[in-house]
Amino acid sequence: YSRAVMEAFVRLHKKGLVYRGYRLVNWCPVSQSAISDEEVKHKEVQGYLWTISYPFKDKNGALEVATTRPETMLGDSAVAVHPQDDRYRKYIGQKIELPLTGRIIPIIGDEFVDPDFGTGCIKVTPAHDPNDFEIGKRHNLDFINIMNPDASLNNDVPEKFKGLTREDAREQVIEDLKNCKLITNEESYTHSVGFSERGNVPIEFYLSEQWYLKMKSLAEPAITAVKDGDIKFHPSYWVKTYDHWIQNIKDWCISRQLWWGHRIPVWYKKGEDSSLQENIHVSVDGPKDPENWEQDKDVLDTWASSWIWPFGVHDWPEDSNDLNSFYPTNALVTGPDIIFFWVARMIMAGIEFMEDIPFKDVYFTSILRDEKGRKLSKSLGNSPDPLDLIEQYGADAVRFSILLISPQGMDVLFSADRMELGRNFMNKLWNAARFVKMNTPSTELLPEMNEIETEFKLPEKWIISRLNNTIMEVNRRINKFQFNEAVKVIYDFTWSDYCDWMIEISKISFYGEDEKRKKCLQAVAVSVLKQILCLLHPFVPFITEELWHQFCNENEGDIILAKWPDYNKNKVDEDAEQTMDLLKEIITSIRSVRNRMGVPPSKKSDLIIRTENGELCEYYKNIIQTLGSINIITMGSSIQKPPHSATIVVRGMEIFVPLEGLIDFDLEKTRLKKRKEELTGHCELALKTINSKSFLEKAPASVVENKKKKLNEMNLELEKLVSNLEMLN
Structure with missing residues (x-):
């Protein structure tokens, strides 16, 4: 690599692009x-x-x-x-x-x-x-x-x-x-x-004598390459930053007075006037009579050596299979803070020495900053030790959390507490996989999916449809270098659709007597889980590899060799998704009102539904009863609202949850009234503080923002308290 660096300098010097000048420098x-x-x-x-x-x-x-x-x-x-x-x-x-x-x-x-x-x-x-x-x-x-x-x-x-x-x-x-x-x-x-x-x-x-590189002729093709879209930036707004810098580029001071680095391949004849060209020797290997020459003591700027990286690592200037295979490459992943130092200069070097762009896409990662907005660095001492984070949260959890909180190319305020997102998700995934493993036979004993497709009911059709939509969206996000969005799509599908709904629905059959139904749901649960693991593997390699080996067939090998999940539009079932969305909305509303009214999870309530069309609720009564903690469901078009009932309206259906016998009305009213009085006082005090000119002038912006956020949260709670009191009355 060092010879490649020297070769680049020598070639540029021969073209007259490298020169020595006595000028003002940043020192x-x-x-x-x-x-x-x-x-x-x-x-x-x-x-x-x-x-x-x-x-x-x-x-x-x-x-x-x-x-x-x-x-x-x-x-x-x-x-x-x-x-x-x-x-x-x-x-x-x-x-x-x-x-x-x-x-x-x-x-x-x-x-x-x-x-x-x-x-x-x-x-x-x-x-x-x-x-x-x-x-x-x-x-x-x-x-x-x-x-x-x-x-x-x-x-x-x-x-x-x-x-x-x-x-x-x-x-x-x-x-x-x-x-x-x-x-x-x-x-x-x-x-x-x-x-x-x-x-x-x-x-x-x-004022110092330094070596300079003329940049104008090198910059022009690099401007064109990005302007014409031959090289794409992700996110694209960095093009404006790149263009502004490169359009106003100055000659580059490439020499440094340091002890380390690639020493400039220039020699001066001892005892002679070094300003005369005949007393200067420039080459990769140096003069044949080195005893009569003295090499320049300066070294190259580190970026004047790393700018040839895309081809310098592949035996350039010699021709090689590696160079022909890997130049140009597909994508560069880097930070936006070195867009000038490295990215722009690699583009220039690639076009100058290889007559081709070095890469087609540049993905700019987020920059992690501390809570004060400072870039994480060793010198500031504000950067956590990754090994400590891994010890506390796990390697996969740290990777996943940072991906999830990092929008494409934007700065992120880092806090170790935010790693809990990843840890909680890893625990959720592990527990879901353990449950499936405990309730399914060996993978070889499960039927193939194509053998049981005709037996699929709503939950299976829905989860497979959601899986395929997830695969499509993940692929779309990855192709656009939106990795945090891809991770969020997998997160939402895994946590909500698979764990919170599919697993819970599957429990009904897993613990039931219908063996045929049980086998069907077991096969679907395992199949979907394996595809979740494949989607997650690039982001969380360790836990996915471990779980994969608990479900893979003997001939499937490691997960890294597994086939990336295919999107199959024929498996997308919009009717199933719409029906399941309605079912989820009903169950979620029931759970919400029970929670708001303080009904213990162990106590089952009855459910009265006033509707003209109750076929859906009747058909999926078992799911509503199990997931909504419901005892008896009564339906009809002219049913009257029972006394002391909470009311929910879902897409035209009036749903009543009788509370008699589930809660102590007088005790609950007293509790709600007391909390309402407390909250009203807190809200009035907070509003008075926020409207205080003295507070707004003296308090830090973060404190003011936190106070407003707190007031908003208290107002939302107050609205719910008033609504609950009205329901009880």
């Missing part, structure tokens, strides 16, 4: 290395803005300049004003005596200066500011670098400032300027400061 004082624009993170910093008086050389007046970095004035080469500014243009060409240094610098006119900003005068420090660098080039100013690589002040400053850190130098400069009565104003000032991602300290703009 990290901690690593003492150049860093790229993408490695600079801007933060809002509370500092000061000082206005400094710069006296004319003849002592007859002064110009005022505002700055947040007074220590850099020691490297000033000029004071600039706008050439059309009536206040100052008469001074253009005159001289300033730079305070604290005694150096004489010119007053120049440059259109970069904004007359309406600050005093309309700016200090020009070409060696320490990118805008000043350009002004310096236009006016042939001195480029005075006043800093050492660690950002301490060097020998190009007055004696008393030499060796001071930039922070200490700032304090000393301010003190000396105040003593000279040259500070005319000092005010608090919040401004954006670039910090090094490596060292987490403010960067310096630093």
Whole structure:
């Protein structure tokens, strides 16, 4: 791989795309290395803005300049004003005596200066500011670098400032300027400061000789590849971010002053002028007489080696079966935080060296952040140890939870508590599988599904229809790289349809006397469970493999070799789903009203249904009785509502649940009234707090939001209490 990196550099150098230049770079004082624009993170910093008086050389007046970095004035080469500014243009060409240094610098006119900003005068420090660098080039100013690589002040400053850190130098400069009565104003000032991602300290703009890569010609085909849809981003909104960066791309500083990395394959002839081309050697293997040459000490930026990854790992530049087989690949899975560092540059490298795009799809994962919104990182110490999470919740539970809570390409506030989602689901799946295993014979003894299809009743038709719709939706979501949505579809089907409904309905036959019916439901329960395990396997490999071996036939082998479930539209039964939805709605309503009225689960109630058409309830009476904890069901079109009954209306059917003998009415009324009074008081107090101007101004946004959420929950409970009291009365 290292030879491939060197080969890429050499080829680009031969094309004239790699060059060495003495320019301003982003400099990290901690690593003492150049860093790229993408490695600079801007933060809002509370500092000061000082206005400094710069006296004319003849002592007859002064110009005022505002700055947040007074220590850099020691490297000033000029004071600039706008050439059309009536206040100052008469001074253009005159001289300033730079305070604290005694150096004489010119007053120049440059259109970069904004007359309406600050005093309309700016200090020009070409060696320490990118805008000043350009002004310096236009006016042939001195480029005075006043800093050492660690950002301490060097020998190009007055004696008393030499060796001071930039922070200490700032304090000393301010003190000396105040003593000279040259500070005319000092005010608090919040401004954006670039910090090094490596060292987490403010960067310096630093004059340094570095290696650069011309990017414009490399970027153009990469723009086209994404614009024309040859490469698709998932989610697609990242295209805008990619396009904005690549349309405004600058030459890439590819050299770094680090101890590790791929050393730049350039040699300089010892004792000779290294600015002359004949004294420079560029190759992969180096010069034949290495004793007469000295290799460049810099190394390549890590991204200048990893950008060839899609083909560099496959023996490039040599031709190989691997390279022909695996380039281009199908999809890249990565984080959106390195869309510039890596994704864009791999596209450029692929087109440049392979004349083809490296991949067709790019899937951007979510970025996990802590509850304060900070990216999880070792340096912040806010990242949980995955091994601890696995120990507490299980590997599959952690994988599943993170997938479930991570919408495509969006940041996620991570909390270890959210791993309980996965753990609860794994427990649900395990217990369902254990129940099926305990109530079914060996898989070999069960009938094949195609042998018993004609015997299917509503529950079997419904669950198989729901399974096929689930398979279709999972495939659709996976094909669109919406993995969290795919996981949610499987979760909902497994937890609700299979465990909460199908298993519960199956218990009626599992514990019944009809052997033929029992065999049918056993076969369906096992078949559907096996397909659930297949759908889940890519996301939770361990538990699915373990459960698979409890149900697979001897000739089926490991689950990873099993066939992915097929969607069969002929198995989709809309009538069965609609009928089952109605049945579920009836049972859920019965359970809900019993729960609201405090009826113990162990007590069975009667059920009276007033309807013109009761065939459905009559036909599936057994299911309603078992799952709704119902004793006797009475139906008719002219039945009267019994006294002390809870009423439910489901699609035109009036359903009454007599409560006489199931609860103590007086006791329940007293309890509900007491709770209503408590809640009313809490709601009034919470509303008063939320409407308080003082609370809204002083409380953190999260506290205000939590208070509103709590009030909403209490109001919902209050509505239910009032409804229940009306029912009891």
